[in-house]
Amino acid sequence: MKIRQSRSDFRQRVRASLADENLRISLQNLGRRMDKDRQQRWAETQDINALRRQAQAVRLDGLRHLPELLETLEAKVLARGGHVYWAEDAIAANEYILDVAHQHNVQRIVKSKSMTSEEIGLNRALQDAGLEVLETDLGEYILQLAGQPPTHIVAPAVHLRISDIARLFHEKLGMPETYDIELLTAAARSRLRRQFLRAEMGITGANFAVAETGTLAMITNEGNGRFVNSLPPLHVAIVGVEKVIRSLEDLLLLLQLLPRSATGQTLTSYVSLYNGPARPDDPDGPGEFHLVLLDNGRSRLLADGYGEILTCIRCGACMNACPVYQAIGGEAYGWVYPGPMGSVLTPLLQTEKASELPFASTLCGACRDACPVMIDLPRLLLRLRSQASEAQRLTLERLGFHLWANVATDPGHFHRAQKWGHIASLLLGLGKALRRAPWPLSRWTQMRYFPSVAQESFSHYWVRRQQNGREQSTGNPEGTSSEN
Amino acid sequence: MSKENVLNTLNAALAKASLPEAKRHQPLAVLPTPEGSYMAAFQQALEALGGTSQMVENVVAARLAVLAILQREKAKQVLGWDEKVMPVPGLQQALADLGIIYRVPTITSGSGRGDISWLNDYPVSLTSAGVGIASTGTLILRSGPGRPRVASLVAPLHIVLLPATDIWPTLEAWLGFLRASGQVVDFFGDGVAQQIWISGPSRTADIELMLTLGVHGPRRVHVIIIET
Ligand code: SF4
Numbered sequence: 001m002k003i004r005q006s007r008s009d010f011r012q013r014v015r016a017s018l019a020d021e022n023l024r025i026s027l028q029n030l031g032r033r034m035d036k037d038r039q040q041r042w043a044e045t046q047d048i049n050a051l052r053r054q055a056q057a058v059r060l061d062g063l064r065h066l067p068e069l070l071e072t073l074e075a076k077v078l079a080r081g082g083h084v085y086w087a088e089d090a091i092a093a094n095e096y097i098l099d100v101a102h103q104h105n106v107q108r109i110v111k112s113k114s115m116t117s118e119e120i121g122l123n124r125a126l127q128d129a130g131l132e133v134l135e136t137d138l139g140e141y142i143l144q145l146a147g148q149p150p151t152h153i154v155a156p157a158v159h160l161r162i163s164d165i166a167r168l169f170h171e172k173l174g175m176p177e178t179y180d181i182e183l184l185t186a187a188a189r190s191r192l193r194r195q196f197l198r199a200e201m202g203i204t205g206a207n208f209a210v211a212e213t214g215t216l217a218m219i220t221n222e223g224n225g226r227f228v229n230s231l232p233p234l235h236v237a238i239v240g241v242e243k244v245i246r247s248l249e250d251l252l253l254l255l256q257l258l259p260r261s262a263t264g265q266t267l268t269s270y271v272s273l274y275n276g277p278a279r280p281d282d283p284d285g286p287g288e289f290h291l292v293l294l295d296n297g298r299s300r301l302l303a304d305g306y307g308e309i310l311t312c313i314r315c316g317a318c319m320n321a322c323p324v325y326q327a328i329g330g331e332a333y334g335w336v337y338p339g340p341m342g343s344v345l346t347p348l349l350q351t352e353k354a355s356e357l358p359f360a361s362t363l364c365g366a367c368r369d370a371c372p373v374m375i376d377l378p379r380l381l382l383r384l385r386s387q388a389s390e391a392q393r394l395t396l397e398r399l400g401f402h403l404w405a406n407v408a409t410d411p412g413h414f415h416r417a418q419k420w421g422h423i424a425s426l427l428l429g430l431g432k433a434l435r436r437a438p439w440p441l442s443r444w445t446q447m448r449y450f451p452s453v454a455q456e457s458f459s460h461y462w463v464r465r466q467q468n469g470r471e472q473s474t475g476n477p478e479g480t481s482s483e484n
Numbered sequence: 485m486s487k488e489n490v491l492n493t494l495n496a497a498l499a500k501a502s503l504p505e506a507k508r509h510q511p512l513a514v515l516p517t518p519e520g521s522y523m524a525a526f527q528q529a530l531e532a533l534g535g536t537s538q539m540v541e542n543v544v545a546a547r548l549a550v551l552a553i554l555q556r557e558k559a560k561q562v563l564g565w566d567e568k569v570m571p572v573p574g575l576q577q578a579l580a581d582l583g584i585i586y587r588v589p590t591i592t593s594g595s596g597r598g599d600i601s602w603l604n605d606y607p608v609s610l611t612s613a614g615v616g617i618a619s620t621g622t623l624i625l626r627s628g629p630g631r632p633r634v635a636s637l638v639a640p641l642h643i644v645l646l647p648a649t650d651i652w653p654t655l656e657a658w659l660g661f662l663r664a665s666g667q668v669v670d671f672f673g674d675g676v677a678q679q680i681w682i683s684g685p686s687r688t689a690d691i692e693l694m695l696t697l698g699v700h701g702p703r704r705v706h707v708i709i710i711e712t
Contacts, residue, residue, distance in 0.1 A: 026692070033693045057506040064503065067491050074487075080674060086490040138699055139690035155690065162692050185688065185696045192700065197601050213672040223637065223686040223701025229678065230633040231600075233593040241494065248672065252655050263689070267620045269533075270701065271681035278593060278677045283632040285677055287593030295490050303497035308504055376504070 010356045013332040020329075026159050027326050034155070035320040037264025038370065045260065055257050056374045058250045059311035062242075063302070069211040069244045070293060076214020080276025082289040089296045090120035097122065097203070097236055098129055100290055104234055106131065106200040110192075112218070112225035113137035114205030115153050115314060116238050116294060118336040119349070122203070134199070136192050136224040138185065145172045151330025151338060154262045154316035159329050192224070202228035202286065203236045207258065207313070209244045210251050214275045216291070217251055219259065219268040226272055235277070235286035240294050242310040254313060257372040261315040301348040309344045309380055311373050318367035318377060324360055333357060340367035340377045347384055355391070358384035517653035522618040523709055526651050529621030530707060533684025534697055537707040539648075543572045546645060546710045550575065550610065553643060553706065554584055557608055561585040563639055564610035566630030571612055571647050571710060586610075589632050609639035609702070613682075614671075615658055616651040616707070620683055623707065624658075626671060627678040636682065642702040644682075647710050 017023055042048045062069060074084045087093035101109065109131055111117065123133045135144045139157035143150055146168050150156030157165075162179050170177040175187050204225055206216040216237055218225050229235050245251060259265040278285030298310060319325040319339025330338035334357075337345045343357040358381045367377040456464075518525035527537045540546045550572070554562065566588045567576045579586045591600055611631070615624035623644055627633050636642055652658035662668045671679060686701030697703050 029693055053506065054508070056504075057508045060503055060506045061508055063501075064498065066498065067494050070491070070494075080677070086487040088486060088489055088493070092486060136700070137690070138688045142690065155693065157690055158693065160691075162694075165691055181691050181694055181696050184691060185699050189699055193604065194601075197599075197603065213668075215672055221686065222688045222690075222699040224699075226633070226637050226680060227700060230637060231591070233597065241490070248659055248668070249656075252659060255655070267622060267681070267683045269683055269685065269687050272678065273672075273680070274678040275672075276677060278627070279675065281629045282627055282677055283589065283629070284591040285593065285627055285633055293490070295493065299490075299493040299497035302494070303500045305500075305502045307497075307501045 010332070010334060010360075013334065014328050014360075017328045017332045022161050022164070023159050023329050026161060027329055030152070030155070030158050030320060031326045034263065034316070035370070038261050038317050038320065041260045041264040041266070045256075051253070051257060052372055052374050055254055055313075055372060056311065058245060058253055059313070059373050060308075062245045062250070063307055063310055065246070066241060066244065069246060070241060072211040073209050073214055073244055074291075074293075076211075077276055077289075077291050080214060080289075082276035082291055084291045084293065087292050087294045087296070090294075093120050093238060093292050093294050093296070094122055094125035096292060097238070097290075098125060098131075100234070100236060101126065101129075101131060101201055104200065104288075106234065108132045108134070108195065108199045109201045109203060110134050110136050110195055110199040110228050110232060111140075111203045112205070112220065112228045113140050113156065114203070114238060115150075115336055116205050116240050117203065118150065120238075120294065120296060122238070134192070134195050136196070136228060137220075138188055138222060138224075141188055141192065142168065145169075149331065150336065152316060152319060153314050153337065153339075153341075159331065196224075196227040196231050199232045201234040201236065202232035203238065204228050206237055206239045206243060208251055208254060209239055210246075210248055211244055212247045215248075215251075215273050216275065217255070218272045218274075219255070219270065220272065221263075221265075221269045223270055226270055229272060229274055230285060233286055234288045234290075235274075236290045236292065237274075238292045238294060240296070240298060242298055258313050258315055261313075261317040261370070261372040297349040304348070305383070306344070306348055306380060308375055309341065309348070311375060312341050312345075313373055314341075315372055317370040317372060318375075321366040321370035323362060323364065323366065328360075333360075340381070341375075344377060344380045344384065347388075355384075355388045358382075358388065517657065518618045522651045522653055523648050523711075525618035525653070526616050526621060526707075526709070529619060530684060530705075531621075533621050534687070535621065535684045535705040535707065537709060539709045539711060541710075542712050543710060546572045546708050547575060547578055549708050550643060550645075551578060551582065554579070554608060555582070557641065559584060559608040561587065561606055562608050562610055563587055563589055563603070563606040563635050565612065565632070565635055569612070569628075569630040570645055572645055575610075588630065589634055591632070591634065603634060603638045606639045608641045608643060609635050609637075610643045610645075611636050612645040612647075613707075614650060616646045616709075617653075617655050617658060617681075618651055619654045622655070623682045623705075624671070625680050625682065626676045628675060633678060633680070636680065637701055640698060640702055641704045641706065642682075644705065644707045645710065646707050648712075651709075 077084050085096045111133060126133045135141050142157045142165055152158045165184060166177045166179055169175050169184055169187060173187055204218055206218050208217045259268045277287055277289040318341050322339050325339040333342045335346045343361055346357055347355055361381050363378045365378050530537050540549050562584055564586060576586050613623035613625050625636055685697045685703050685705050686699050688696050688699040
């Protein structure tokens with residue numbers, strides 16, 4: 001997928017998002033519901049932090065033994081008659097899947113929600129080759145109709161209101177405009193059902209891959225994933241290499257945390273576990289199965305010291321808890337992974353271009369506290385920031401800090417600067433805070449106010465207080481409370 | 485070779501990687517097991533998810549319960565698993581006596597499958613479950629001979645036969661039993677291409693985070709728990 005990202009783009013998107021009233025309501029709804037649901041479920045869960053520490057350990061263990069676990073997984077899948085392809089990058093993965101489709105004269109493909117497939121732009125690649133690709137998760141289906149990218153990794157269409165969807169279904173599906181969710185859902189259901197029955201190939205992702213048994217685990221609520229890996233004669237699963245875990249016990253542990261953190265459920269409606277094609281005497285199921293293991297920059301970020309982010313289990317809790325995500329929504333982040341985890345992953349997987357994202361955070365730590373596998377997202381963000389600023393030494397900012405250091409370490413300079421600062425701010429804005437400053441300060445005031453310099457400096461004020469105090473002999477200087 | 489390339493890069497990356505220290509704790513944390521009867525806990529958990537259940541004394545009562553539901557639903561045809569893999573004998577005959585068609589679907593994977601839209605014609609499906617999990621209201625169904633995947637998926641109402649003795653308090657306890665008795669292969673071995681853990685009806689919250697049931701999978705799940 002091509003990244004829609006440059007500095008000015010990012011600011012423009014943020015501004016557009018902030019001005020979008022509908023989006024604001026949707027995001028409020030998200031914070032009120034999803035984040036609260038998680039918090040409540042966690043509060044009910046005994047030893048939640050012990051669980052989280054163990055889940056973190058399990059994921060890190062998987063990461064440390066990635067090559068050996070992947071080989072075990074591969075051997076199991078091959079033994080069951082499946083095919084395994086190791087894809088170095090998006091291009092290789094897309095080419096392979098397209099090849100498989102061509103070999104079987106596939107025309108129609110159904111897909112269940114897979115962020116990994118979004119990451120590699122699989123739909124585009126298949127559609128460019130003339131194939132029909134249908135997203136079957138309700139949220140993804142809505143977005144496909146609308147021609148929009150997902151804005152949340154768990155609730156992809158969370159930015160849309162029911163009025164948007166009613167209009168969309170009216171325009172694209174020709175149904176009367178209705179705000180009845182049951183009717184909207186039924187319309188999608190019957191259309192998608194027809195396609196499930198006709199599709200020649202199904203594509204899914206997986207939440208985890210259990211090396212021990214060669215089992216892929218996929219959690220869903222709607223059941224579309226079950227259709228996708230049950231009905232079409234050909235099933236392709238695309239899985240990031242970091243999803244592999246050691247054992248079934250590890251799977252159960254992570255399944256205790258993932259639904260609880262994602263949607264506040266103890267378990268999703270469905271957990272599909274599959275390993276290879278249908279067996280010869282099975283009455284149904286895909287006769288052919290391909291597993292695509294994807295690197296696509298994961299080993300690079302592991303080598304660069306960002307491996308911790310690979311333990312992410314894609315629950316979305318960090319974005320639900322994030323004040324910045326709740327203000328700007330997922331689209332502003334410009335790629336498939338939004339929110340705090342996206343601000344870490346996007347610049348690492350997409351290199352150079354998204355260097356602004358790690359700065360789109362207040363570092364308040366809400367994401368770290370919400371993360372079921374205890375990823376230290378603020379630390380990773382800080383590290384990305386320092387790398388980004390390192391990359392552009394001798395900037396104006398550095399010059400600024402250099403000057404500041406000069407001024408601040410010399411009392412005489414400091415006093416004069418304070419006076420001049422006040423005069424300058426009077427000249428510039430007159431008001432209490434600067435809303436619009438000339439360049440280079442404008443880079444600050446584009447997004448926030450610049451406080452004007454006080455008329456009287458604090459040190460001056462302090463000296464004056466002390467003198468007044470002595471003259472008037474009042475015992476209680478302002479600022480300390482006389483109560484209690 | 486793409487495999488060697490990927491593995492080489494990963495190995496090189498791991499040699500340089502700095503990952504936080506975190507020790508695996510043994511044994512892993514396990515959520516508390518439900519108190520009291522597993523059956524009651526199972527029913528409660530399932531109900532909380534929007535599913536329904538009933539308890540019957542034996543297989544004869546189970547058969548009668550199935551028939552009663554089908555009559556109430558006015559179901560003319562039912563999709564299901566082969567009687568041979570289910571805990572209740574004589575079902576097929578009993579349904580035939582009532583003039584209800586019972587079909588164990590087969591869908592070939594290769595060419596010549598033809599039109600399979602007949603799958604939409606069944607208002608009810610009937611299967612059993614190998615395992616029930618009390619803490620989460622979960623049913624575990626394996627694919628295999630006589631056990632088509634679609635039978636638990638395509639109909640709006642899914643009826644499930646579950647022997648009470650197959651109810652475990654938690655997923656962890658069940659897995660512990662499989663390990664101890666060497667039965668992991670029964671569920672995760674070569675013979676089982678797919679298994680599905682079902683907890684309540686199909687659901688979505690993709691429109692304004694409002695809950696809707698039955699989006700793709702069954703809207704109703706009814707479990708008949710057989711005591712002996
Ligand atoms: S970083 Fe943590 S909280 Fe965010 S999606 Fe990943 S696992 Fe969930």
